[in-house]
Amino acid sequence: MARVIKAIKFELLSPQAIKKLAVMKVTTPEVYDADAYPVKGGVMDPRLGVVDPGIRCRTCGGKFGDCPGHFGYIELAKPVLNVLYLKQIKILLTLTCPECGKLLLEKSKVRSDAERLKAEPPKQCPHCNAKIEKVKFEKPYTFFRGNKQLNPEEIRAHFEKISDEDAKALGLKGGRPEWLVLTLLLVPPITARPSITLETGERSEDDLTHKLVDIIRINQRLAENLEIGAPQFIIDDLWELLQYHVATYFNNELSGVPPARHRSGRPLKTLAQRLKTKEGRFRHNLTGKRVNFSARAVVSPDPLISINEVGVPLEVAMEITIPIKVTSHNIKEMRKLVKNGSDVYPGANYIIRPDGTRKRILPENKEEIAEELAEGYIVERHLQDGDVVLFNRQPSLHRMSVMAHKVRVMPYRTFRLHLAACPPYNADFDGDEMNLHVPQTAEARAEAEELMLVEKNIRSPRFGGPIIGATQDFISGAYILTKTGTKFSREEAAQVLAAAGIYMDLEKEEYTGKELFSMLLPDDLNIEFKAGFCQKCDKCKKDKCEHDAYVVVKNGELVCGAIDSKAISPFKGLLLDKIDMEYGHSVAREFLDRVTRMCIRALMIRGFTISISDIDLPQDIKKEIKKVVKETYKKVDGIIEKYRKGEITPYPGRTVEETREDLIMAELWEAVNKVQDIIKKNFTETDAMIMAKTGARGSLQNLTYMAGIVGQEMIRGGRAFRGFKGRTLAHFKKYDLGPKAHGYVESSFIEGLDPIEFFFEVMKGREGIMDSSLKTRVSGYLERRLVNALHDLRVDYDWTVRDAAGNIVQFVPGEDGIDPAKSSWGKLMGGA
Amino acid sequence: MGALSNRNKSLAVVNIKKDIILNHELVPKHEILSEEEAKKLLEELNITKKQLPRIYASDPVAKILGAKPGDIIRITRKSPTAGESIYYRVVVKG
Numbered sequence: 001m002a003r004v005i006k007a008i009k010f011e012l013l014s015p016q017a018i019k020k021l022a023v024m025k026v027t028t029p030e031v032y033d034a035d036a037y038p039v040k041g042g043v044m045d046p047r048l049g050v051v052d053p054g055i056r057c058r059t060c061g062g063k064f065g066d067c068p069g070h071f072g073y074i075e076l077a078k079p080v081l082n083v084l085y086l087k088q089i090k091i092l093l094t095l096t097c098p099e100c101g102k103l104l105l106e107k108s109k110v111r112s113d114a115e116r117l118k119a120e121p122p123k124q125c126p127h128c129n130a131k132i133e134k135v136k137f138e139k140p141y142t143f144f145r146g147n148k149q150l151n152p153e154e155i156r157a158h159f160e161k162i163s164d165e166d167a168k169a170l171g172l173k174g175g176r177p178e179w180l181v182l183t184l185l186l187v188p189p190i191t192a193r194p195s196i197t198l199e200t201g202e203r204s205e206d207d208l209t210h211k212l213v214d215i216i217r218i219n220q221r222l223a224e225n226l227e228i229g230a231p232q233f234i235i236d237d238l239w240e241l242l243q244y245h246v247a248t249y250f251n252n253e254l255s256g257v258p259p260a261r262h263r264s265g266r267p268l269k270t271l272a273q274r275l276k277t278k279e280g281r282f283r284h285n286l287t288g289k290r291v292n293f294s295a296r297a298v299v300s301p302d303p304l305i306s307i308n309e310v311g312v313p314l315e316v317a318m319e320i321t322i323p324i325k326v327t328s329h330n331i332k333e334m335r336k337l338v339k340n341g342s343d344v345y346p347g348a349n350y351i352i353r354p355d356g357t358r359k360r361i362l363p364e365n366k367e368e369i370a371e372e373l374a375e376g377y378i379v380e381r382h383l384q385d386g387d388v389v390l391f392n393r394q395p396s397l398h399r400m401s402v403m404a405h406k407v408r409v410m411p412y413r414t415f416r417l418h419l420a421a422c423p424p425y426n427a428d429f430d431g432d433e434m435n436l437h438v439p440q441t442a443e444a445r446a447e448a449e450e451l452m453l454v455e456k457n458i459r460s461p462r463f464g465g466p467i468i469g470a471t472q473d474f475i476s477g478a479y480i481l482t483k484t485g486t487k488f489s490r491e492e493a494a495q496v497l498a499a500a501g502i503y504m505d506l507e508k509e510e511y512t513g514k515e516l517f518s519m520l521l522p523d524d525l526n527i528e529f530k531a532g533f534c535q536k537c538d539k540c541k542k543d544k545c546e547h548d549a550y551v552v553v554k555n556g557e558l559v560c561g562a563i564d565s566k567a568i569s570p571f572k573g574l575l576l577d578k579i580d581m582e583y584g585h586s587v588a589r590e591f592l593d594r595v596t597r598m599c600i601r602a603l604m605i606r607g608f609t610i611s612i613s614d615i616d617l618p619q620d621i622k623k624e625i626k627k628v629v630k631e632t633y634k635k636v637d638g639i640i641e642k643y644r645k646g647e648i649t650p651y652p653g654r655t656v657e658e659t660r661e662d663l664i665m666a667e668l669w670e671a672v673n674k675v676q677d678i679i680k681k682n683f684t685e686t687d688a689m690i691m692a693k694t695g696a697r698g699s700l701q702n703l704t705y706m707a708g709i710v711g712q713e714m715i716r717g718g719r720a721f722r723g724f725k726g727r728t729l730a731h732f733k734k735y736d737l738g739p740k741a742h743g744y745v746e747s748s749f750i751e752g753l754d755p756i757e758f759f760f761e762v763m764k765g766r767e768g769i770m771d772s773s774l775k776t777r778v779s780g781y782l783e784r785r786l787v788n789a790l791h792d793l794r795v796d797y798d799w800t801v802r803d804a805a806g807n808i809v810q811f812v813p814g815e816d817g818i819d820p821a822k823s824s825w826g827k828l829m830g831g832a
Numbered sequence: 833m834g835a836l837s838n839r840n841k842s843l844a845v846v847n848i849k850k851d852i853i854l855n856h857e858l859v860p861k862h863e864i865l866s867e868e869e870a871k872k873l874l875e876e877l878n879i880t881k882k883q884l885p886r887i888y889a890s891d892p893v894a895k896i897l898g899a900k901p902g903d904i905i906r907i908t909r910k911s912p913t914a915g916e917s918i919y920y921r922v923v924v925k926g
Contacts, residue, residue: 800877807883816914826913
């Protein structure tokens with residue numbers, strides 16, 4: 001069992017703690033002497049740590065890398081405020097008595113920092129009756145009591161009187177209040193602020209070192225002036241300057257303080273700047289790290305590789321390596337790889353001897369190394385076909401956002417990805433880039449292959465159906481291939497089958513598409529389902545369906561029906577689901593590989609194109625549509641009339657106006673639906689229509705927009721009302737409630753929109769863009785919070801869900817113990 | 833009217849509340865485990881009470897059952913996926 005941390009305590013550094021931490025007192029502003037050696041007692045004193053290799057630490061004797069560095073301290077001639085605690089200082093000043101140090105208010109009245117900052121202290125101390133003058137804070141770091149400015153010494157004296165208990169009551173988490181006023185300053189080790197030597201041999205110091213030198217210089221001057229008893233105004237000026245330097249040393253972005261600048265005019269990066277923001281230590285170096293053995297490139301499509309594969313550019317394959325242990329079984333091949341060297345593929349870049357020394361394989365020494373190679377050596381060889389790699393696309397909001405692929409080394413400079421593997425990554429090829437990581441150990445490779453391989457992720461745990469599958473042209477192709485009436489000559493059939501990797505003697509002169517498709521199906525497959533374009537007739541004629549929409553597979557033979565998105569697409573694919581369920585992942589993968597290639601081959605033989613004429617309607621149908629719109633307008637006018645007369649009875653819980661809008665909208669949508677029906681009835685099976693009905697791309701709605709009518713533009717969930725007083729645009733009469741005045745578009749995209757319609761269309765478009773950008777932001781953050789809350793939950797061996805500390809969250813995972821990624825739409829497979 | 837003393841009045845209120853809460857369709861069946869049952873459960877899961885999900889003693893149902901901190905409550909819930917699911921929660925102060 002891991003040891004459990006009981007508590008972590010954060011508190012202020014006390015002067016004693018500083019002295020205990022430090023190994024030396026820093027006294028002089030000089031950094032290097034005339035011989036360029038670090039000055040003893042300066043900020044680069046070798047006792048503060050080593051940064052150069054080969055030198056031993058003057059304090060601990062450790063070498064560079066072993067010695068973590070050591071702190072020093074500066075004794076300030078006069079105390080200064082710690083500017084990171086100004087709020088706390090103000091609270092303590094206002095709410096305690098400067099005379100007796102006791103609380104001025106009841107504890108219960110000041111329970112949060114917000115309350116404490118707002119609280120009004122009484123005019124008289126309830127304990128010692130001293131008169132309490134108001135405390136005023138002036139940016140950046142000056143306090144007044146009444147009209148008198150308080151200097152840090154006075155504040156410190158006041159804070160010393162406050163009891164621990166009272167300080168705690170005022171929100172001080174640990175330590176003494178007087179430690180908020182610094183008397184000693186901790187000097188960080190050299191290792192935390194290393195100097196860099198430029199090519200010119202010049203030394204360039206870290207920003208922190210610069211700042212520390214400034215502090216020491218002013219501190220020294222202040223000390224000297226105090227020594228000689230200089231006039232008060234000189235002391236005050238220097239004191240103020242010291243405060244400024246210490247303040248900017250902590251945080252160089254304080255409001256009201258001019259940032260300390262480098263000679264070049266660049267603001268210095270001091271302590272707070274090192275930690276803060278996305279570029280700071282936490283988010284840049286600790287939460288996010290960079291890794292080796294990874295590559296990133298643009299992805300492009302390749303339907304000819306397997307969905308399990310990823311095409312890797314030769315350049316990448318020759319740069320990223322896999323360590324292979326040399327054994328008696330593989331020494332011959334390894335020797336050959338070493339002989340090829342690093343710039344002949346397939347070769348190797350490094351060898352690692354049993355003693356752990358690495359040697360780069362160069363053209364000069366490759367023969368020699370090949371000779372030297374023996375069992376127990378490790379050869380870092382180039383990536384080769386079949387190696388298992390992890391492939392990822394951001395945003396990784398899925399477990400399927402990282403999947404294992406098998407390498408296929410290819411020419412040219414993009415990663416190649418099968419189109420069926422795009423949906424889980426949500427990838428397209430408009431410039432998307434993806435990352436590739438190469439597991440370095442056999443265990444990692446085995447785990448990746450067993451759990452993360454693409455074929456093993458066909459079924460999504462989100463809904464228990466396929467998330468990988470054929471899309472777009474594959475669907476169009478599948479429909480064209482399998483619809484009744486498609487025939488291929490022997491020659492064409494051979495082409496189609498060869499594309500799917502089937503080579504056989506063809507006996508018949510002519511083959512139907514269904515026959516060809518059937519050759520991909522397992523011999524004992526049986527399934528019946530309705531295709532996505534099923535017309536939902538009142539009485540289903542089943543296998544006699546005249547729309548080709550009833551799919552029957554009997555003993556691996558596609559008897560009737562056409563294949564569409566309902567059969568093989570991601571999210572829906574019933575056929576794909578069945579094959580994955582009954583025959584296993586690798587059969588499903590092979591089916592997909594072959595089906596996709598067969599479909600595009602069939603599509604290419606027939607040819608596939610869309611044009612304006614696909615969606616152009618005959619004159620009389622256009623007239624019919626206009627008639628529908630006119631009738632609707634009349635009905636809407638009737639509703640408006642009724643409204644004007646006050647005859648509308650509101651729906652329960654709605655106002656009259658809302659009811660009027662509901663009625664009008666219902667009427668207007670009714671018109672769009674009627675138009676859609678007209679279009680559906682009158683379209684012949686053009687390629688555009690095929691895409692819409694099979695679910696390859698686009699929808700009947702899209703076709704209606706183009707050919708028929710765009711309809712009501714919904715803006716903020718209703719008709720458009722914003723703009724001028726009583727109207728949306730100056731083109732309408734005030735208080736016109738008619739359809740056109742509130743965003744009804746009666747044109748189609750083919751006809752073109754008039755300027756007013758176009759204006760409303762743009763309004764909707766703009767709202768859409770705002771919506772989607774806001775939605776991704778909000779849901780992204782929601783997802784992140786959820787992931788962070790759940791990330792170390794796991795299913796234990798006793799089938800309980802526990803967190804990292806062993807606390808039980810669920811007694812059976814998901815209440816039913818079903819792994820949704822191994823279920824059929826959430827139910828046990830096989831319907832048991 | 834006026835027949836109920838203050839004490840009885842408040843008892844009556846508790847009884848009505850009890851009735852309403854326990855019979856509400858959104859409140860699943862709660863029962864306190866006997867000592868042996870509790871011991872057996874902890875042994876089976878190889879855990880201490882601290883590792884169980886918690887429920888406040890001030891939770892309306894826990895109050896009605898008279899559960900004290902340290903008791904374990906078995907909750908039998910209707911589940912859309914599993915039909916019925918059993919959950920345990922340990923009563924904590926609060």
